[in-house]
Amino acid sequence: MDKLVAQFPKQIADAIEIASRSDLSFYKNKTFNNVVICGMGGSGIGGKMVSQLFADQSSLPIVLVQSYSVPSFVNEHSLVIGSSYSGNTEETLTAVKMANEKGATIVGVSSGGEMARFCKENHYDFIKLPGGNPPRSMLAFSAVQLINILAVAGIIDTNAIDTIAKCRHLLNDELITIKDEAKKLAKHLFKKQCMFYTDADLEFVAIRARQQINENSKRLCWHHVIPEMNHNELVGWAGGDNSFAAVFFISQFLTDRNIKRTELSQEIIGGKTENILSIHGRGKSLIEESFYFIHIIDWASLFLADMNEVDAVEVKVIDYLKGTLDKA
Template structure:
């Protein structure tokens, strides 16, 4: 897993190459009214990331589906992007088949499996990813393809991939700092109950932290966002103690009110636990900053796994769940 995390910047370049070689085309007479991205776990986080990073420039509403049921509004004017690294995720397949019945335009993103076969059989376009790795380690590949599809469909700017390409070089330049921050994060949450906070427009960063600590480090945690947590969870800190290890991912691009809210939240929480860790964003763009946070998180999950003596690749409980579901 450490090699896969180390290759994250290179994966961005490789993913862009795959996107550039794909031959996507959309009916010029087709008008989309909305976009649905369906995906779970390591495949689903890419959809959340893209929807939040590009939501302010998207010309259409982008809705994420992480369940078995397609929204009722889906019809022949909907673009549905099905993202499943294995190609066999049952929730994603369920939604994709429902989208087909409703006449939606479907594009698959996968390394193979039933999803690719479904797209071939029904003459839907798809982008095939390199296979054989844990889905959570392939975020760059899935996210870049989603950006590419939305760009070709005219939902977001045509130069969107150029911004991702620049971020790759930024990550390489920041590698030493990234690893130092990751070690500090792993040490901070070791043998503690970790809670991840960020602003609502970067919720995918906190979700990524929760998912990576869950899967790679085999440790429970939770997340929340500012300003919403100021209206509920902040009160819960009355019961806080030194067992909790809050982590704030603080964006450079916060508006003034959320800057103030973040600072005040840190001060309030600091009084209820041993310490907090604040990781400040870096980068010239929101995309660079976001990938910077993600790279820190991914490394931290491996450092924490090592400290805890657990295998970051092993997910036996998920395998058990899938096998049992198959028998039902």
């Protein structure tokens, strides 16, 4: 897993190369009213990332589905993207097949499996990813393909991929800082009940942190966003103590009100635990900043796995669940 995390900047370049070679025709003579991205776990986080990062430039609503069905509004004017790294994710395949029955236009993104077969049989565009790795380690590949699909269709800026390309240079230039921040984060979380906070526009960063600590570090944790947490979870900190560790991913692009809300939230939480860590974003855009945060998170989850003396790759409980469902 260490090698895969280290390759994250290179994966961005490799993913862009795959996108550049993709011969897509799904958008021709089509009028779309909405976009639905279907994906779970390590594939789903790419959909969440894209739907949030490009919300301000998308000409259409982008909805992420993480269940067995698609919304009732899906019809012949919907673009549905099935993102499943293995190509065999039960929930995603079921949702995509439902979208097919509703007449939606479908694009598949996977390393093969049933998704590839389904797209071939139904003459849908399909983008093949390199296979054989844990889905959570392939975020760059899935996210870049989603961005390219939306850009090609003119739903987001057609130069969006160029913006993503800059992220690789940032991650390489900031590698020493990224690893230092990751080590601080892992140490901060060690033997603590951890929770992650971002502003609402970067919720996918907090979700990524939760998922990576769950899978790689084998620890329970949770996340919330500002300003929503100011209306509920902040009160829950009345029961907080030093067994809890809070982490704030602080964007350079916060609104003035959310800057103030973050400061006040930290002050209030600081009255219950001394374990508060702020990680400040770097980069010239929200997109660059988000990749910076994610690289810190991924490294931290591995450092914490070592501290917890667990195997970052192992996910036997998920394999057991899937195997049992297959027999049901």
